[in-house]
Amino acid sequence: MSRLRIGARASVMSLTQTAPLLSALAPTKTVLVPFYDAGGDREGGARTALESDGVFTDEIEKALLAGDIDIAVHCLKDTPTHDTPGLVLGGFRPRGDLRDALVHRDPGMTLETLPEGARIGTASVRRRAYLRRLRPELEITPLRGPVDERLAALDAGKIDGLIVASSGMDRLGLAHRISHRIPPELVCPPLGAAAVVLQCREDDEIPLNIATGLSDPTAETLAAAERTVLREMGGFCNAPLAGYATTDGEQITVRAAAFTPDGNVLIEAHHTGPDAQETAMTVCQCLTRHGARSLAQAAA
Numbered sequence: 001m002s003r004l005r006i007g008a009r010a011s012v013m014s015l016t017q018t019a020p021l022l023s024a025l026a027p028t029k030t031v032l033v034p035f036y037d038a039g040g041d042r043e044g045g046a047r048t049a050l051e052s053d054g055v056f057t058d059e060i061e062k063a064l065l066a067g068d069i070d071i072a073v074h075c076l077k078d079t080p081t082h083d084t085p086g087l088v089l090g091g092f093r094p095r096g097d098l099r100d101a102l103v104h105r106d107p108g109m110t111l112e113t114l115p116e117g118a119r120i121g122t123a124s125v126r127r128r129a130y131l132r133r134l135r136p137e138l139e140i141t142p143l144r145g146p147v148d149e150r151l152a153a154l155d156a157g158k159i160d161g162l163i164v165a166s167s168g169m170d171r172l173g174l175a176h177r178i179s180h181r182i183p184p185e186l187v188c189p190p191l192g193a194a195a196v197v198l199q200c201r202e203d204d205e206i207p208l209n210i211a212t213g214l215s216d217p218t219a220e221t222l223a224a225a226e227r228t229v230l231r232e233m234g235g236f237c238n239a240p241l242a243g244y245a246t247t248d249g250e251q252i253t254v255r256a257a258a259f260t261p262d263g264n265v266l267i268e269a270h271h272t273g274p275d276a277q278e279t280a281m282t283v284c285q286c287l288t289r290h291g292a293r294s295l296a297q298a299a300a
Contacts, residue, residue: 002029003029003030003031004025004028004029004030004031004070004071004207004210005030005031005033005068005069005071006018006021006022006025006030006031006032006033006069006070006071006072006073007033007034007035007060007063007064007068007069007071007073008032008033008034008035008060008072008073009034009035009056009060010034010035010036011146012146012147012148012172013146013147013168013171013172014073014075015032015034016171016172017073017075017171017196018032018073020093021073021093021196021198021214024214025210025214028210033063033068033069035059035060035063037059055078056074056075056078057072057074057078057079057080060072060074061080061084061087061199064087064199064200064201065084065086065087065201067201070200070204070206071090071091071198071199071200071207071210071211072198072199072200073196073197073198073199074196074197074199075192075195075196075197076089076092076192076193076195076196076197076223076226076227077190077191077192077193077195078192079192079197079199081227081230081231081234081235082231086201086202087199087200087201087202088199088200088201088202088208089197089198089199089223090198090199090200090207090208090211090212090215091197091198091210091211091212091213091214091215092195092196092197092198092215092216092219092220092223093195093196093197093198093214093215093216093219094216094218094219095167095194095195095216095218095219095222096166096167096170096171096194096195097166097167097170097181097194098166098167098184098189098193098194098244099166099181099182099183099184099187099189100127100163100164100165100166100181100182100187100189101163101164101165101166101169101178101179101180101181101182102114102161102162102163102178102179102180102182103151103154103161103162103163103164103169103177103178103179104154104160104161104162104179104180105154105155105160106179107179108179109161109179109180110179110180111134111135111180111182111186111187114135114138114160114161116137116138117137117138117139118138118139118160118161119138119139119140119141119158119159119160119161120138120139120140120141120159120160120161120162120163121141121142121143121150121153121154121158121159121161121162121163122140122141122142122143122162122163123142123143123144124163124190124238125238125239125240126187126188126190126238126240126241126242126259127163127187128140128261128263129240129259129260129261129262129263129266130186130187130188130259130263131163131187131263132262132263132264133263133264133266134186134187136263141158141159143159143162147164147168147169147172147174150162150164151174151177161179163182163187165193165194166178166181166194167193167194184244184255188242188243188244188255188257188268189242189243189244190242190243191226191227191229191230191235191241191242191243191244191256192223192226192227192230193244195219195222195223197223198211198214198215199211218247218249221245221247221252221276222244222245222246222247222252222276224276224277224280225245225252225254225276225277225279225280226243226244226245226254226280228276228277228280228281228284229241229243229254229256229280229283229284232280232281232284233256233258233284233287233288233292233293234293240258240259240260240261240295241256241257241258241259242256242257242258242259243255243256243257243283245276245279245280250274251272251273251274252272252273252274252275252276252279253270253271253272253279254270254271254272254276254279254280254282254283255268255269255270255283256268256269256270256280256283256284256287257269257287258287258292258293258295259295260295265295267287267290267291267292267295269283269286269287269290270283271283271286
């Protein structure tokens, strides 16, 4: 292999989180292949609905299967719930801050101190549901697109605040714009939050070995638990499902929640154990006993 072709979305966020990977690959000869037309990235009305699985990865996966690139870089939360036949997640990079963040013109503003009627921009089903539970008097404004576009809407006064991913702001060098990093106990993160993964063809030995060599064992363990919850509960990136896993090195704790999009019903479960998948399955069984699957089906 004369050079390693790395595929990533052409958004500023994607390219920024891919840059450390290119540095880690040195002195391997690499070339970055940007992708401009993933369904979730298209302009305006051409963007694929967030209710579809894999809306940010479809174009890149097709190129990977066709042999046009050797490794694809994705956010874990955006990858399809079930592995695409012929492809495998081969490397899991160290995780960033999984919390959501409030961005507001007042640097001291928090989710709790937002004034009544404040206009908060988000297109996330999960964020809307938790906001409606915690602060039903807020005005939620549907808003999606690259972070710079959403920040421009805030700066122009079209909205009063944004809920975004802390990890994204950190990677873009915009941490100073965060007014409140929201505790996961208040707003549960999405499964797969803040994790960057490397996807390869399952039969392509050299890229797979490279991706595995860059993988963080802790990140891989947490991802296994969270993807188990997604698969078992029928979730995807914008489903009415949330959760995250943590570990102390010996035990893993998995927390998950299912909810109605209006936030009126919330079912939560957590469990701690030594095995990632078994612990996650226990959480799924608890959610199911309390009716979580019916919530997911009603939202589909």
